[in-house]
Amino acid sequence: xxxxxxxxxxxxxxxxxxxxxxxxxxxxxxxxxxxxxxxxxxxxxxxxxxxxxxxxxxxxxxxxxxxxxxxxxxxxxxxxxxxxxxxxxxxxxxxxxxxxxxxxxxxxxxxxxxxxxxxxxxxxxxxxxxxxxxxxxxxxxxxxxxxxxxxxxxxxxxxxxxxxxxxxxxxxxxxxxxxxxxxxxxxxxxxxxxxxxxxxxxxxxxxxxxxxxxxxxxxxxxxxxxxxxxxxxxxxxxxxxxxxxxxxxxxxxxxxxxxxxxxxxxxxxxxxxxxxxxxxxxxxxxxxxxxxxxxxxxxxxxxxxxxxxxxxxxxxxxxxxxxxxxxxxxxxxxxxxxxxxxxxxxxxxxxxxxxxxxxxxxxxxxxxxxxxxxxxxxxxx
Numbered sequence: 360x361x362x363x364x365x366x367x368x369x370x371x372x373x374x375x376x377x378x379x380x381x382x383x384x385x386x387x388x389x390x391x392x393x394x395x396x397x398x399x400x401x402x403x404x405x406x407x408x409x410x411x412x413x414x415x416x417x418x419x420x421x422x423x424x425x426x427x428x429x430x431x432x433x434x435x436x437x438x439x440x441x442x443x444x445x446x447x448x449x450x451x452x453x454x455x456x457x458x459x460x461x462x463x464x465x466x467x468x469x470x471x472x473x474x475x476x477x478x479x480x481x482x483x484x485x486x487x488x489x490x491x492x493x494x495x496x497x498x499x500x501x502x503x504x505x506x507x508x509x510x511x512x513x514x515x516x517x518x519x520x521x522x523x524x525x526x527x528x529x530x531x532x533x534x535x536x537x538x539x540x541x542x543x544x545x546x547x548x549x550x551x552x553x554x555x556x557x558x559x560x561x562x563x564x565x566x567x568x569x570x571x572x573x574x575x576x577x578x579x580x581x582x583x584x585x586x587x588x589x590x591x592x593x594x595x596x597x598x599x600x601x602x603x604x605x606x607x608x609x610x611x612x613x614x615x616x617x618x619x620x621x622x623x624x625x626x627x628x629x630x631x632x633x634x635x636x637x638x639x640x641x642x643x644x645x646x647x648x649x650x651x652x653x654x655x656x657x658x659x660x661x662x663x664x665x666x667x668x669x670x671x672x673x674x675x676x677x678x679x680x681x682x683x684x685x686x687x688x689x690x691x692x693x694x695x696x697x698x699x700x701x702x703x704x705x706x707x708x709x710x711x712x713x714x715x716x717x718x719x720x721x722x723x724x725x726x727x728x729x730x731x732x733x734x735x736x737x738x739x740x
Contacts, residue, residue, distance in 0.1 A: 556637070
């Protein structure tokens with residue numbers, strides 16, 4: 360027999376990544392919040408850049424001062440200043456975007472895993488009821504409540520079975536959108552972009568990020584904490600031999616065909632850290648909010664990494680939702696009529712964000728015309 364845990368809560372958040380933790384921290388002072396994630400610790404992953412505007416969100420949530428010290432404690436290294444980007448896009452000359460005059464200051468090159476650990480620990484300290492690893496099993500709406508069932512993972516035959524009755528559910532489970540999928544919400548795929556990336560030692564004095572277009576896609580590289588560097592190719596899976604993506608030596612040879620990447624690799628050894636291929640395409644739920652639920656961050660819509668807005672969008676979404684829920688008394692806001700207004704307003708907000716994102720993505724891809732007849736660029740022109 361499995362042990363059972365039953366709880367009635369105001370808000371259940373599915374997903375303990377950047378979006379889920381930010382929402383939990385923002386809402387914990389006014390609501391009884393439960394946070395579930397299927398991993399007991401955040402995995403290593405791509406997505407290390409936070410733009411300067413994130414400083415406002417971190418300060419609003421009283422997370423800014425603790426960020427530096429916690430990253431040092433968890434990863435034995437300090438996050439790096441993101442001072443700007445050099446872009447080789449549209450021609451062979453570098454276009455520099457520096458952050459020296461940005462009113463919010465510099466951004467950060469983060470250790471993504473350490474940053475998510477920091478957010479999880481902050482959620483626990485704010486009184487959020489956290490359950491991980493816990494995998495969502497079912498979600499049913501009955502008696503004006505969501506009935507959520509989840510099971511603990513990898514802990515033995517007596518794993519507890521979690522039951523929650525929640526007035527409101529937030530899906531923050533990333534591109535997989537586990538909650539939305541459980542209740543039958545489909546997802547639109549707008550392209551097939553993938554990112555093949557690896558980490559290697561950083562021997563470069565230049566601390567800027569580098570973006571460089573090529574015939575089959577575009578390359579990205581930037582420094583990471585711990586004297587490391589990320590190297591990534593964004594392309595469509597049918598435009599490259601899968602063996603090249605799976606074999607480090609072949610991938611290195613391909614990278615060296617790009618002038619800017621070749622410069623970065625000349626002094627690097629072959630000591631590779633992580634090597635993965637992940638989805639990087641633009642996707643969106645067919646419905647980003649519904650009856651007493653909303654989706655946040657990548658669960659609602661995922662962006663092309665060219666935008667460099669993935670983590671910022673996740674955190675901004677959470678703050679936008681919190682502000683909508685705090686416009687009136689916190690407890691009365693969980694009444695059905697108020698939740699309907701939140702659903703409508705939140706959907707309109709995300710519609711505007713999506714329109715803005717797509718307009719700028721089209722504009723930026725159309726600036727690169729050197730390979731206008733190649734498949735990758737024709738699809739985006």
